[in-house]
Amino acid sequence: MSSNAKIVLRKKSNREGLYPLAIRITKNRRSTYQYLGHYIELEDWDEKNIRVKKSNSNYKNLNSLLSLKLSEVNKALITLQSEKKDASANQIKKVIYSSANKSTFFELAEEHLDELESSEKLNRLSTDKAWVSFIVKFNKSKQLSFQEIDERFLKKLMLNLKTKHSLSETSIMNILVLIRLLFNRAIKQKIVNRELYPFGTDKIRIKFPETTKVGLNINEIRRIESLNNLSPIELHTRNVWLYSFNFAGMRVSDILRTKWSDFYDGRLHYRMHKNSKLLSLKIPEKVLKILDQYKDDKRSEDDFVFPELKKANLDNAKDVYNKRKTATKKFNNNLKSISKKAKINKKITMHIARHSFGNIAGDSIHPLMLQKLYRHSDLKTTLNYQANFIHKEADDALDSVINF
Template identity: 25%
Template sequence: MATLKLTLDKRRKYQDGRSPVVIRLTSDRKSTCIPTGVKLDSSQWDNQRCKVNRKHPNQKELNLHLQGNLVEFEEKLMLMGSNPMISTGVSELKRLLTVDSKPVKTLLTEFGQDHIEHLQAQERFGNAQSFITAINRLTEFAGGKVLMNEIDYAFILNFERFLTERGISINSIAAYMRAVRALLNKAGKLGIADSNNYPFKHYLIRTERTPSRSESVDTLRKLYELNIEEGSEKFHARNTFFLIFGLIGISFIDLISLKKSDLRNGRIHYKRKKTGKLYSIKLHPMVISILSQYHMPESTHLLPQFRMGNATPDQIRHLSNLGLKRTNRYLKQIGQELGLYATLTTYVARYSWANIAKTLGYSKDLIAESLGHNYGNQVTGIYLDNYGDEKIDGVNEAVLHSILY
C-alpha cells in the first residue's frame, strides 16, 4: 500500500543553507519525492510532527499550504486504490498523482486570517482591521470562499467593478486592493500562490487626492479658546485633540496606551503600535497641563479614564474603537459650533500639525520624520543621519507657539 508523508529533505541544500520540504511517496519499499515549493532551515522543521515549527515567522501559513498539498495527493491516492485497474510502481504513481495537478487549494480567507492574527499579536490593530475589511468585501463579492489561485487579472477587474457599482470610493477600493496584493505577495514568497496568476503585474491601483483635513492656525486658536463646560464630554474631546496635536500627531490607540513609566526626563517615550517605531517627544507645557487634569495616583496610565489598566490585546482594540468613536462624536459637535465646513476629528490634529509646520517653512523631510514617515529616497536614506530629537523638538515648539501665543 502506498503512503504519503511530509518531510524535510536534508540531503539537498540550497546556497542559502535551506532544504526543500517534500512529500515522500512510498510504495513496495521504494520511495520518491514530490516537491511542495517550500524551503526551510533545518531548525524550522519539527521531525516528529512533520510540521513547520514556531521558529518560522510564517508557521501557520506554511503548515496550511503543506497540509493542502498532502490532502490533495491523499485524495487522489485513495481514488487510485479503489480502482483495480491501477497497479503501478512508485515512479508511475508519482506521475499519476502529479499529472495535471491543480494548484493547491489554499483559501485566501484562511491564509488572511493567519496574517490578521499575526498583526493582532503585534498589537497592530489598525493594519489588522484593513485586512479584515478587505477579506470581508472579497468574500461578499465571490459569494463565499475564495481560493488563492482563483485571483487573477480578470478576477481583480470584476472585483473592482463590483465595488464601484456599490458606490465605494476610489481610495477605499485602493485600500482593499493593497490588502489583497500584500496577501498575494506574501503567499508568493512562501511558495503558496501561483505566480503565473499574479494580477498586479498589469493591474494599476488608482488613488485620488482627497480634500485637506487640516485646519488653519486661526481655527485651532478658536478651538483652544472656545468656552466649553469643564468636565463635559466636549471638554474631554477637545483635550484629547490637543494632546494628539501636542504629541506630534500621536495615534489615538498609542495615546490612550501611554503609561506613567513612559514619562522620563520631561519626555514621552513610546513605540507606535502600527509600525513598531520608537518615539521620544519633549513635553510641552500645554501637554503637561492637560495630562495633569487626569492624574490618578493609583493608575499606571496617563489617561486612566480609558480603562486600559490590565486590558488584553482584544480589549485594547475594543476600548480604543469605543473611545475614538466617542471622542470624534463630540469633536464633530464642536466643529459644527465653530462653523467648520469639514468634520472635526482626531485625524485633523495630525494633518493640521503637518500643515502648520509646512507654512512655518520647515522642510517636508523634517516634517515627515517628525511624524514618523520615511522621507526622500529610501535607499539613499539609509545612509543619512536622522534629524535628531532637538530639531524635531524645535519644530513642535514652533507649531504649538503659533497656536497658543
C-alpha cells in the same frame, strides 16, 4: 521545543453556519492552521475524542480523511525533526504543504487573519476582515482558487464594489492590495504559478487616487482653545485633541497609553504603538496646563494620564483595542459639537490634529525634522504628506502671472 499537530474545529462559521475542520500546527506555543475544505455543524464535532460524530451523515469518510491528513502531517514533522530543521509553525506548514497546491484563496485569507490576531494587530485585522467579506459577497462562495483570480475576475470585482457597494476608489485599491498580498503568498507556497499573476504594468494596476488633507489654521485652533462654554465631556475631548496637536499630531492609540511615568526631565518619552519606535519630545507649556487638569485622578506613576484605558484589561489586546475604538468614536462625535461652537466649517476628527500640525508647519520646518516629529520611517512619506500643506510657491507663481 518540539512541534505538534492536532485536528481542530475552528470556531468561525461560514455564511451557512457551518464550521471548518483544520489541522493546527504548533511550535513554541505559536500556531498556524491548514484548512481541510470541509465544514460541519458545531453539534457534529466530538471535542473530547477529536472526531466527527455519527450525527453527521458523512462522518465515516470525514474521519478517515482527518486520520489520513493528520498522519501525513505527523510524518512530515518527524522528517523535519530527524533532519534537525528548526522552523516556526508557519515555516513548517509551508514545507508540509508546498507540494499540495490545494489551498484556496479564502484558506490563505483565514491564515492571514489568524496571524494578525495572534500578533495582536487588531486594527489591521478589523480592516482586512471587512475586505475579505466583500470578496466573499462578490464570489458568493468561499470556494475560490487562485487560478480563478485573473484580470477578468478582478475587473468584475472592482465594478461590483463600486456599483453595488458604493466603495470609494481608495477602499477598492485597498482590497486589491490584500488580494495581491495573498497572491504573492500563494506563489511563495507554490500554490499557483507566477505566470498567472494578474497584477502589473500591463495587467491590473493598483493606483491610489490623490487625497485631500485639510487641517485647521492658527486662527481656528485659537478659537477652539478659547471656548468657555464646553460641557465636561467636550472639555475632555478638547484636551485630548490639543494634546495630540501640541505633540505634532500624536495618534490616539499613543495618547491613551500615555502614563505619568513617561514624563521626566521636562520631556515625554514613549514608544509608538504603530511601529515600536522610541520618541522623546519636549513638553510644551500648553500640554503642562492640560496635564494639571488630570493630576487629581493620578493613582501612581504607572497610572494612565487619561481615563479611557484605566479599566481596560491590559493583558487582553481585544479589550484594549475595543476601548480605544469606542473612545475615538466618542471623541469624534464630541468634536462635531466643538466645531459648531467654534464656528468652524471644516470637518474635525482626532486625526485632523495631525493634519493641522502639518498645515501650520507648511514649508517652514525642514523635512528631516518633520520626519522625526511625524515618526515616519521614510522621508518620502513625509514629503508626500507635507505636499498637501505647502502652497506658498504655487500661490506666488500664480500671483506673478495674473497680477499685472
